[in-house]
Amino acid sequence: xxxxxxxxxxxxxxxPRPRTGRNVELALVLAAVAIAVFGYIEVGLNIDDRVPPDxxxxxxxxxxxxxxxxxxxxxxxxxxxxxxxxxAVLLNGIGLVVIYRLDRTTPHSSAAPTQxxxxxxGVALCIAVILLLRDHRLLQRYAYSGALVAxxxxxxxxxxxxxxxxRIWITVGPFSxxxxxxAKILLVIFFxxxxxxxxxxxxxxxxxxxxxxxxxxxVLGPVLLVWVAFIGVLVLETDLGMSLLYxxxxxxxxxxxxxxxxxxxIGLVLAAAGVVVVGWLSPHVHSRVDxxxxxxxxxxxxxxxxxxxxxxxxxxxxxxxxxxxxxxxSALIGFAAKxxxxxxxxxxxxxxxxxxALLLLYLLLISRGFRTGIxxxxxxxxxxxxxxxxxxxxxxxxxxxGVLALIPLTGATLPFIAQxxxxxxxxxxxxxxxxxxxxxxxxxxxxxxxxEVAL
Amino acid sequence: xxxRSSGRGNGPQGLxxxxxxxxxxxxxxxxxxxxxxxxxxxxQVFQAKxxxxxxxNQRLTIQRYxxxxxxxxxxxxxxxxxxxTGGRYNYKRTYTAGQQYAAVTGYSSQIYGNTQLEGTEDGxxxxxxxxxxxxxxxxEIARKQNPGGDVYTTINAAAxxxxxxxxxxQKGAVxxxxxxTGRILALASTPSYDPSTFAGASNAxxxxxxKLQADSDQPMLNRALRQTYPPGSTFKVVTAAAALAxxxxxxxxxxxxxxxxxxxxxxxxxxxxxSSACDQPNIDLDTAMTLSCNxxxxxxxxxxxxxxxxxxxxxxxxxxxxxxxxxxxARSNFDTQMNQSQVALSSIGQFDTAATPxxxxxxxxxxxxxxxxxxxxxxxKLAKSDGSTVQxxxxxxxxxxxxxxxxxxxxQLMTDVVQNGTGRNARIAGxxxxxxxxxxxHGVDNSGTPYAWFISWAKPAGSxxxxxxxxxxxxADSNATDVTGGQLAAPIxxxxxxxxxxxxx
Numbered sequence: 015x016x017x018x019x020x021x022x023x024x025x026x027x028x029x030p031r032p033r034t035g036r037n038v039e040l041a042l043v044l045a046a047v048a049i050a051v052f053g054y055i056e057v058g059l060n061i062d063d064r065v066p067p068d069x070x071x072x073x074x075x076x077x078x079x080x081x082x083x084x085x086x087x088x089x090x091x092x093x094x095x096x097x098x099x100x101x102a103v104l105l106n107g108i109g110l111v112v113i114y115r116l117d118r119t120t121p122h123s124s125a126a127p128t129q130x131x132x133x134x135x136g137v138a139l140c141i142a143v144i145l146l147l148r149d150h151r152l153l154q155r156y157a158y159s160g161a162l163v164a165x166x167x168x169x170x171x172x173x174x175x176x177x178x179x180x181r182i183w184i185t186v187g188p189f190s191x192x193x194x195x196x197a198k199i200l201l202v203i204f205f206x207x208x209x210x211x212x213x214x215x216x217x218x219x220x221x222x223x224x225x226x227x228x229x230x231x232x233v234l235g236p237v238l239l240v241w242v243a244f245i246g247v248l249v250l251e252t253d254l255g256m257s258l259l260y261x262x263x264x265x266x267x268x269x270x271x272x273x274x275x276x277x278x279x280i281g282l283v284l285a286a287a288g289v290v291v292v293g294w295l296s297p298h299v300h301s302r303v304d305x306x307x308x309x310x311x312x313x314x315x316x317x318x319x320x321x322x323x324x325x326x327x328x329x330x331x332x333x334x335x336x337x338x339x340x341x342x343x344s345a346l347i348g349f350a351a352k353x354x355x356x357x358x359x360x361x362x363x364x365x366x367x368x369x370x371a372l373l374l375l376y377l378l379l380i381s382r383g384f385r386t387g388i389x390x391x392x393x394x395x396x397x398x399x400x401x402x403x404x405x406x407x408x409x410x411x412x413x414x415x416g417v418l419a420l421i422p423l424t425g426a427t428l429p430f431i432a433q434x435x436x437x438x439x440x441x442x443x444x445x446x447x448x449x450x451x452x453x454x455x456x457x458x459x460x461x462x463x464x465x466e467v468a469l
Numbered sequence: 470x471x472x473r474s475s476g477r478g479n480g481p482q483g484l485x486x487x488x489x490x491x492x493x494x495x496x497x498x499x500x501x502x503x504x505x506x507x508x509x510x511x512x513q514v515f516q517a518k519x520x521x522x523x524x525x526n527q528r529l530t531i532q533r534y535x536x537x538x539x540x541x542x543x544x545x546x547x548x549x550x551x552x553x554t555g556g557r558y559n560y561k562r563t564y565t566a567g568q569q570y571a572a573v574t575g576y577s578s579q580i581y582g583n584t585q586l587e588g589t590e591d592g593x594x595x596x597x598x599x600x601x602x603x604x605x606x607x608x609e610i611a612r613k614q615n616p617g618g619d620v621y622t623t624i625n626a627a628a629x630x631x632x633x634x635x636x637x638x639q640k641g642a643v644x645x646x647x648x649x650t651g652r653i654l655a656l657a658s659t660p661s662y663d664p665s666t667f668a669g670a671s672n673a674x675x676x677x678x679x680k681l682q683a684d685s686d687q688p689m690l691n692r693a694l695r696q697t698y699p700p701g702s703t704f705k706v707v708t709a710a711a712a713l714a715x716x717x718x719x720x721x722x723x724x725x726x727x728x729x730x731x732x733x734x735x736x737x738x739x740x741x742x743x744s745s746a747c748d749q750p751n752i753d754l755d756t757a758m759t760l761s762c763n764x765x766x767x768x769x770x771x772x773x774x775x776x777x778x779x780x781x782x783x784x785x786x787x788x789x790x791x792x793x794x795x796x797x798x799a800r801s802n803f804d805t806q807m808n809q810s811q812v813a814l815s816s817i818g819q820f821d822t823a824a825t826p827x828x829x830x831x832x833x834x835x836x837x838x839x840x841x842x843x844x845x846x847x848x849x850k851l852a853k854s855d856g857s858t859v860q861x862x863x864x865x866x867x868x869x870x871x872x873x874x875x876x877x878x879x880x881q882l883m884t885d886v887v888q889n890g891t892g893r894n895a896r897i898a899g900x901x902x903x904x905x906x907x908x909x910x911h912g913v914d915n916s917g918t919p920y921a922w923f924i925s926w927a928k929p930a931g932s933x934x935x936x937x938x939x940x941x942x943x944x945a946d947s948n949a950t951d952v953t954g955g956q957l958a959a960p961i962x963x964x965x966x967x968x969x970x971x972x973x974x
Contacts, residue, residue: 217484270494273484310523319525329512330520331528343528366513370506377502384495388488400491407498411505420508 032458035096036088042100043084047077050107053339057115060340075130076107079137086141087449095386095452101379102430102445106133106438108372109431111339112359116352119345125352125433132435136442143446150451154394157207161240164200167193168247181251194248194256195427195436198405199443201244202263206397208237209271213393217272245288252298255412255426261285262408267401271393299422306422321347321355325417329361329369336365352433354425357417373414376429380407383448389455399451402444527557532614534558534579539594539617539854541574541586543624549574558670562587567663569633572642572656572691573624573847575796576664581678585691586620586847587664589795593618593851593859600851600859618859621850623652627968628938632657635961640946642692644826645965648834648926649935650864651843653794655965656827658692694798697823698943701909703922703954704818705766706832709758710879711781712769714871721878724751731764734809740767740817743908758882759890761906763817770816771809778816779805784870785835785842786828794827794847801828818907826941829924831867834939836883837903837926840876842867887925894959895925900970901936902927904962906954918946923958927966938969 051073058066066072080103087094110133114126147153153160170193171181183190209216215233241264248257265281268274293299304311309322319327324347331337342362347355361369383403387396406429413432416423427437512520521529537551537560548570550563562577564570575585583591592598596615607613625645632643636659645655666677681689690696712718718725729750730739740763742748747762757765770778782788782803792798801824807815814820827845835842844865851859871879883903886892892904904925911917921944928936942958942965 266494266497270487270490273486273490310525313523313525319523323523323525326512326516327520327523327526327528329509330517331526333513333517343531346527361509361513366509369509369513373502373506373509377499380498380502381495384491384498388491393487396487396491400487400494404494404498407501411498411501414505415501415508418505418508418512420504 032093034092035094036084036092039087039096039099040084042096043080043103044077046100046104046107047073047080049104050076050111053108053111054114056338057111057118057340060338061115061118072110072130075134076103076110079103079134083137083141083144086144087453090144091449091453093453093457094449095382095456097382098379098445098448098452101375101382102442105372105375105379105430106136106442108360109356109428109433109438112356112363112431113352113433115340115363116345116356116359118340120351128435129433129438132438133442135435136439139439140442140446140449143443144450147446147450149454150395150398150447151392153203153398154207154210157204160200161204164193164197164204165240165243165247167200168197168244168251171251172247182253182256189435192427192434192436194251194253195434195440197244198256198259198263199402199440199447201240201260202267202401202405203398204240205237205264205267206394206401209267210393210397212237213271216268217274249292252296254299254302254424255409255416258412258424259405259408259426261288262412263401263404266404266408267397270400271397302422302424306419309419321350322417322419322423324348325355325358326419328358329418332362332365332369334366336361336363336368339363350425353427354413354423354432355417356432357414357428360431372431373410376406376410379403382452386448386452386455390451395451395454399448399455402447406441406444531557533595533597534560536560536596536614536616538562538577539596539619541570541590541594542619542621543570543573543626543629546626547619554669556670561670562664562668564663564665564668567665568661569629569657570624571661571664571689572658572693573622573629574664575691576668578664578667578674578678579670580674581667585694585796586622589793590620590848590851593620598859601853616854618854619852619856620848621852622847623647623654623849623862624656624847625654625969627971628655628965629657631655631964631968632942632961633659633661635942635964636944639944639957640686640692641942641944641958642696642826643940643942643961643965644693644830645938645940645969646830646834646843646845647937648838648843648939649937651834651845651867652849652862652864653827653845653847654938654969655940656691656693656847658690658694660686660688662688692943692945693826694794694796695825697799697801697825698920698922698945699822699909699911700818700824700829701907701920701922701954702761702763702766702818703829703832703905703907703924703941704816704822704824705758705761705907706836706879706883706905706924707782707785708766708770708773708778708816709754709882710836710871710875711773711778712754713875713878714781715773715777717769717772718754720753721755721882722753724753725757725765725769727751727757727765727768729764731768733767733813734771736810738810740764740813755882755885758905759885761886761891766817767813771813773816775805775807775812778812779803781870782822784868785832786845786867787824792828792845794845796847798825798827801825818909826943829922829941829943830939833883833904833924833926833941835868835870836876836879837928837936837939838876839873839935840869840871842870883925891953891955892923892925892959894955895923895927895963895966897927897963897967897970899930900927900966901930901932902963902966903936904959906959908953919953920945921957922954923962925959925962925966927970929970938966940965 055065055069113129117124117126212233219230244260268277305322312320328344344359344362380403387399390396413426413428415421427434429441540547541549548565551560552563554561558579575587577583577587594617596617601615601618628645632655643657662681667674742763744760746760752765787801787803790800804821811820815822844867849862880903887895887902887904891906895902895904907922909920924941926936926939940962942961944957
């Protein structure tokens, strides 16, 4: 394994230098920063008729962060996939622009500076992960302890006051973190490690009932237990979005590891049962489902528009091309406009065109994750990369599906874009892991090492 | 392990490997994203209109008030304006002389909506009318909202001023029309109100509105357009026209076969006259009009017959439920099912006969315009904010009520009323004036203060042109002791006509 640029250069095989994609990455990163700065300027022009005075500082801050990350990748992971970093920079930049834009309609609470601070921390951690984690397989060793830490993290908010009906925040002074966001990485690592170790047993042994092969409890037990613990805590905290996300990750990763369709069937049955039970027990969930099925019922009842209706109004107003940054009225959505509902602002001001472009960015990021997973050779790495990509995909679906009234609203943050420090930091770490793993996946195998890997 | 998991079918026991299942999971994520895009398309393209127009969606309203509203003009002078308030609903309506023009403009209020011209021309004024669009595609792309257009009225400022001053603090209304075109020159109603006071959304606006609503004098009622009154003797113009047009009378100076006293057909009730000079048989039409003899005119109405009376009344705008100028006028009524005694009473403007001042102005204007009744119109021109014309008013014929010859005879009758009869208060030096007074009884046993009416037209003396102005005045409630059309209403009509004639000279 090459551990520095010098040794990597030395160990390169003779012949044409393999393409690293670093220059592509640099160009894309600069383009991403430029797009974000243009967006920032457009907000200023549309709302105040002038270029925001701090546009240069803002652009410089984003640019320095992005170039630092790029430099570190160039230095320590030169074969890494060139796409994840620019996509993350662009998404994060768009998020900052939209939050800044929403700040302008809520003069009493300004969230963009804090978000920039968290983004900086996120990039810093991303850099740290790339620098410190030479090989993702190291994570396999800490999978169990990681899961334990995750569970503890998840339980702690129970001792903190509920915010908007959910106990999912740890509040320290002016800062609040949402451990559920961090915990999902640790959980994916745990799943990947456990499933990589036990996939044969899970897939091959067990009792056969009709057309389904049920796995032996001895093998399934521990992982099921961990998963039930997580979901249980999340349901207790009424973090519906995260519950749904954790559930989806588990089913998808189990299927990817074992190729057993029965997992999906069992998963869907469990999901249906869970939804019915939770919907029956919790008035919170019940009302969410009602609002999803009849978003305009409150209007007909003369009680005005509920949040889902307001969100739909915002999307509709945006139409095909959008009202233009700063020219929409998504502030009408009220609370959570900058976090859970931020996609509505994007839909209103950038239109269907902007929204689809955003979805394509996510799709591209996700697909690069899957690509990395498939290209890797070790089952742990493969499951980890696929799991992380799935996390992003499911989270985008859960959040966007909720505000678009495709599924009941559960509440979670749109990766990189929504206001929320924990979310931004977590997603930067996911990008770091993908970058690190893709470096390994894309690295041309030196002849003298290929045998070692095969062993 | 690497060997087994590196390809399809290389999973445990021949099951697909991670490459395959991973691809499938990736495909699953792709499907999720496609579902999102499909749902977004559904909302943002196919259902967008419905959501935009949902009553709970404030966006259209916010957009409406995000720019100044176009103006309503009299001549080339705006009688409205807009002022920025800085709220979510930014621009609110102002009025330069709200009281004076309230019956013309109606109101535009952020809370209470838009009425009358502000309502019927709202699309132009607010900029949403598609006729204001430039290059549609570009507007769509640039999200450009058309600035509000302007509405030029047909109102003559001097005539409106004279009407409002004449009405003063009495309860009443004036409608004045240019007979040859149907252009409405004055539309006044008193007591009036200032629409500026509740144009915004503040508490002050709301309390101003509440106070106006609670006012028993109904200042917000447009008496010229939206209120009908029994027209009394002014309706005799219609009866005379019907009698002449249908050959019941051929010579206005020839005796009619009217008995005295005249007993209403099928009853024992005598139709009494206000003037004792009428109390003799066989009075000719000209004298009957000049003195406003009920017995003669009631008898002529019966002789003309219900159908022909109805048809003549409808020629002038009676029974038209959709008389839009473009603000809709209340339906003026002439019953179509009556016995003969009721026809007699209706022929002198009593029984169920009821008319808006607008329709009575149409009666005077139709006679003045040689029998052709023009459609009354309040809007002269619609224009974009840059001044270019969107639509120009074209005179439209409403009905050909009678032949020019018959119209000439009725003109003679009306001229005689002003020259020698009950309408002497409307005489104008240097002008030929025709008119007809009316003093309509109403209330239980006629206990209410009578409605004082006057309808007339005027032209410079010796002119053979169509008179430039016809006017109807009604005073619904006055403190005067001698309530008659000639006393109360004629002087107001005179000053309105003078204002127009003076403007012409």
